[in-house]
Every structure is written in structure tokens, then in C-alpha cells.
Amino acid sequence: MARIVGGIGTTHVPAIGKAIAERKQKDPYWSPFFDGFDAVHGWLARTRPDVAVVFYNDHGLNFFLDKMPTFAVGAADLYRNEDEGWGIPVSKALAGDAAFSWHVINGLVADEFDVTMCQDMLVDHAVTIPMALMWPGEGGCPVKIIPISINTVQHPLPSVSRCLKLGRSVGRAIESYDKDLRVVVIGTGGLSHQLDGERAGFINKPFDTLCMDKLASDPEALTRYTIPELVEQAGAQGVELLNWVAMRGALTGRVAELHRNYHIPISNTAAATMLFDNIPVAQRKAA
Amino acid sequence: MHPHAIPGTMLFEGDLARKGLPLNRMCFSFNSAENRAAFLKDEDAYCAKYGLTPEQRAAVKSRDVLAMLKAGGNIYYLAKLAGIFGLNVQDIGAQQTGMSVDAFKEKLVAAGR
Numbered sequence: 001m002a003r004i005v006g007g008i009g010t011t012h013v014p015a016i017g018k019a020i021a022e023r024k025q026k027d028p029y030w031s032p033f034f035d036g037f038d039a040v041h042g043w044l045a046r047t048r049p050d051v052a053v054v055f056y057n058d059h060g061l062n063f064f065l066d067k068m069p070t071f072a073v074g075a076a077d078l079y080r081n082e083d084e085g086w087g088i089p090v091s092k093a094l095a096g097d098a099a100f101s102w103h104v105i106n107g108l109v110a111d112e113f114d115v116t117m118c119q120d121m122l123v124d125h126a127v128t129i130p131m132a133l134m135w136p137g138e139g140g141c142p143v144k145i146i147p148i149s150i151n152t153v154q155h156p157l158p159s160v161s162r163c164l165k166l167g168r169s170v171g172r173a174i175e176s177y178d179k180d181l182r183v184v185v186i187g188t189g190g191l192s193h194q195l196d197g198e199r200a201g202f203i204n205k206p207f208d209t210l211c212m213d214k215l216a217s218d219p220e221a222l223t224r225y226t227i228p229e230l231v232e233q234a235g236a237q238g239v240e241l242l243n244w245v246a247m248r249g250a251l252t253g254r255v256a257e258l259h260r261n262y263h264i265p266i267s268n269t270a271a272a273t274m275l276f277d278n279i280p281v282a283q284r285k286a287a
Numbered sequence: 288m289h290p291h292a293i294p295g296t297m298l299f300e301g302d303l304a305r306k307g308l309p310l311n312r313m314c315f316s317f318n319s320a321e322n323r324a325a326f327l328k329d330e331d332a333y334c335a336k337y338g339l340t341p342e343q344r345a346a347v348k349s350r351d352v353l354a355m356l357k358a359g360g361n362i363y364y365l366a367k368l369a370g371i372f373g374l375n376v377q378d379i380g381a382q383q384t385g386m387s388v389d390a391f392k393e394k395l396v397a398a399g400r
Contacts, residue, residue: 015375022351059363064315065304085317085367119344153363155300196362198353199295200380201391203398236362264399 002100002177005184006258007276008040008249009215009244012056012126012188015267017088019130036261036273037133043258043275044134049184051097052143053104053170054127055246056188057152059084061124068154069116071166073108074147075101079123091128097144099178104146107173113166115217123147126243127183130188133273144185150246152189152239159189159222163242167249175252175280187247189240191262193269196236203270207233208262213240216257216276219248237269243275254279299361306340307359310347312339323371352379353373 016033019025025034043101077098081091098119107162107184108115125144133139148170158166167185174183191211194202211234214221222245230239248255259275299304313334316322326333334344346354350372355365369379381391 060315061318065308065364075370083318083320085314085319085323086370108359132398153299153361154304155298171381194296195366195376195380196352196356197295198383198385199293201394201398202295202301203395205398228293228298231296231298236296236298244311265395268380268395270398 002051002174002179002181002183003280004068004171004174004251004253005049006043006278007181007185007187007247007255008134009187009247009272009274010130010188010273011131011266011269011273013269013271014084014086014088014125014129016129016133017091017125020136020182020261021089028238032263033261033266033271036263038247039259040134040273040275044184047184048163048182049143050181051146051183052131053149053174053183053250054130054144054188055167055243056126056130056187057146057243058149058241059124059126059153062118062122063149065154068151069149070151070158071113072116072118072120072121072149073101073105074118074123074145076119076121079121079127079145080271081124081128081138082122083123088125091132092140094131094141095144096125097146100179103177104173107176108166108169111169111172113169121147126188129227130186134221148246150242152237152242155227157227157239158242159223159227160225160242160245163246164219164223164249166287167246168252170246171250171252174250178276179202185247185250187244189235189243190234190243191270191272192234192240194235194236194237195268199235201268202235203264204233204235205264205270208270208272209243211244212260212262212272212274214256215244215274219245248276251276253281297356303359305359306363308338309338310343310355310360312359312365313339314360314367317367317371326371352383
């Protein structure tokens with residue numbers, strides 16, 4: 001059976017893509033962010049996942065505002081990136097696992113998450129940058145991906161509680177997949193930031209800290225925030241926290257925080273990286 | 288007053304999404320380099336092709352981000368327009384807050400202290 005080895009949360013700011021292309025990882029501005037991935041690289045080398053399920057939000061590459069699914073699941077064997085119009089280099093295509101995607105889709109719809117199914121799906125920087133951060137270098141990304149897009153752009157957005165439940169449903173689907181695969185679950189975006197309006201540049205370190213503190217031990221605590229309250233606390237684009245909440249929901253075992261890096265600012269954003277261990281229930285019982 | 292009014296912040300809800308559709312559709316087209324070049328070559332014609340409202344056209348012409356937001360522009364799409372002029376999110380953050388770019392960047396750094 002497939003097994004969830006752990007979860008990772010990471011910021012996906014477009015400027016990171018540019019910094020990678022220009023090899024600025026060791027520049028004083030960038031190193032406090034990039035150095036936070038050393039622990040993640042070590043963990044990935046040890047756990048060797050085969051598949052990455054990636055919760056993210058599309059920023060106007062695959063989806064336009066004319067048709068905006070609340071939840072969309074990729075079901076392709078290949079995901080291309082294209083020009084996003086803001087000057088970051090186009091990334092190499094990423095391999096998918098369509099059969100596994102369909103298993104996840106079947107599980108989600110059986111659980112009453114009526115998702116949009118995408119056999120043809122472009123993935124934007126919210127997928128490609130995290131992959132490049134986790135598997136840097138020319139070798140590229142060794143895992144196959146299952147991208148799951150959450151609408152964090154056009155209100156009304158799904159609630160925190162709904163995204164936590166979405167993640168849990170995905171976690172159950174992964175663990176019921178009859179193939180011996182190791183799966184890492186990734187949530188991208190955030191943490192607090194706001195790009196638009198007179199409040200542009202808003203960052204909320206205490207709220208980010210609270211979110212990071214609650215994710216491993218008590219993600220339910222975050223469900224008390226309505227979406228407008230989340231916008232108020234995390235910033236208009238800080239609602240990308242929903243992707244992290246879904247990631248956390250998918251970790252069905254005993255969850256422990258293994259690593260955290262938090263740095264302000266990267267571009268206009270409070271940048272965060274977190275790594276979570278997921279000890280499967282069966283293993284826990286045996287212990 | 289909206290029951291969830293947050294100072295200096297608009298929720299991109301249905302009313303704004305409806306209003307902003309022509310402007311956002313034009314900005315979505317800027318994913319293509321060919322379209323970005325066409326906009327630069329003849330801005331009036333390009334905006335006319337997408338049916339921008341007079342309010343949207345005036346906001347784009349004056350490069351006024353807050354006016355574009357009020358006209359229904361969504362920031363992720365407006366950022367594609369800003370990219371045509373070589374402006375990043377610190378530049379447009381500075382414009383929206385009435386600060387210099389250096390002061391805006393300092394405000395971001397200060398948020399980490």
C-alpha cells in the first residue's frame with residue numbers, strides 16, 4: 001500500500017524562481033531563505049518519496065476567472081509550465097501519475113468533494129518553484145506529482161475547515177492505494193502577505209507564528225477563523241495558508257514538526273518552510 | 288459598509304469579479320509575449336479589443352493600481368500588466384501605499400523585527 005512519509009510547507013513567491021535562475025541562493029538577501037532547505041534536502045534523501053501530492057493555488061496560468069473551480073485535481077502523466085507573464089523562466093515539465101490521480105479523485109468524490117478533474121493542466125510557479133526548492137540542480141525532480149489546486153483567488157473561498165477535510169480525504173485515498181509507493185504531501189504559498197490595496201506590504205509575524213505552532217499539534221484550532229478573518233490576519237494573499245492546512249489534513253498518522261524556517265521578507269512575503277513527520281497509525285500500533 | 292470591511296483591503300468577491308472581467312481577461316492575455324508586444328505597440332487598440340470600460344481604460348492609462356483594483360482588477364492579473372513595464376510587487380506596493388520603493392522595502396524588513 002502507498003504510505004505517506006511526511007509533509008512539507010513552503011512559500012512559492014515568483015521572485016524565488018528568478019533567484020534560482022540567477023544563482024543567487026548564497027546572496028545575503030536570499031540565503032536566510034534557501035539555507036532553510038538543507039534539512040528538507042537531507043530528509044528527502046533519507047525518505048526517498050516516489051510521489052508528491054501538491055496542494056497549491058493557480059495564479060492565472062491554467063485557470064482564468066471565467067471558470068474557477070474551488071478544488072481541481074490533475075490527472076495527467078505530464079504537467080507543463082508556460083510563460084506566466086511576470087518574467088520568471090519557464091520550468092521543465094513535471095511527470096505525473098495519472099492512475100494514482102484517478103484513485104485520489106475517486107476517493108474525493110466518494111467523500112462528497114465534487115472536484116474538477118483535469119487531464120490537461122498547466123502548473124504555475126506555485127508548483128514548479130517548490131519542486132525546484134526541494135530538488136535543486138540539473139537532475140530535476142525525481143518524483144511524480146499529483147497537483148491539487150485550491151481556489152484562493154476569487155471569493156468565496158472554501159473555509160479552513162473544508163480544506164482540512166479535503167486534505168484528510170486525500171490522505172485516506174493515498175493510504176488506500178494498492179501500490180507500494182512513498183508519498184510526500186506538500187502545501188505551497190503564504191505565509192502572511194498582501195500585494196493589493198492601501199494595506200499592501202502587510203505582514204503579521206505573530207499570526208504566522210501561531211499558525212506554524214498549531215499546524216502539527218492542533219490544526220483544528222485554525223478552523224475558528226472565517227475567510228475574512230483570515231484575510232485580516234494573514235493578508236489578502238496570505239489565505240494561501242489554506243494549501244498548508246490541506247497538506248496537514250492529509251497527514252493521517254502521528255504528526256511531528258521536524259524543521260521550521262521563517263524569514264521576513266522574501267519579496268513582499270513572510271517566507272516559511274516547514275517539515276512534518278507522519279508516523280502511520282499501523283506502525284504506531286506495532287510500536 | 289461591508290460586514291467584514293478590512294482597512295485598505297478589498298475581498299475579490301463576485302461584484303468585483305463581474306466588473307473586472309474585461310480588464311482581467313486582457314491581463315490574462317499577457318501570459319503571451321506576442322500579446323505583451325501588441326499591447327506596447329498600440330495600447331488603445333489592445334484595450335479596445337478587450338472591451339475595457341472607460342473607468343478601466345483610464346486606470347490602465349494612468350498606471351494607477353488602486354484605480355485598477357476599484358475597477359475590478361485582480362492583483363495577480365494586474366501583476367502581469369505591471370511586468371510589461373518592468374515593475375515588480377515592491378514597485379506596485381510602493382505606489383499603492385504612497386511610499387518610495389526604498390521606504391516600502393524598509394517597511395517589509397521592519398515587519399520581521
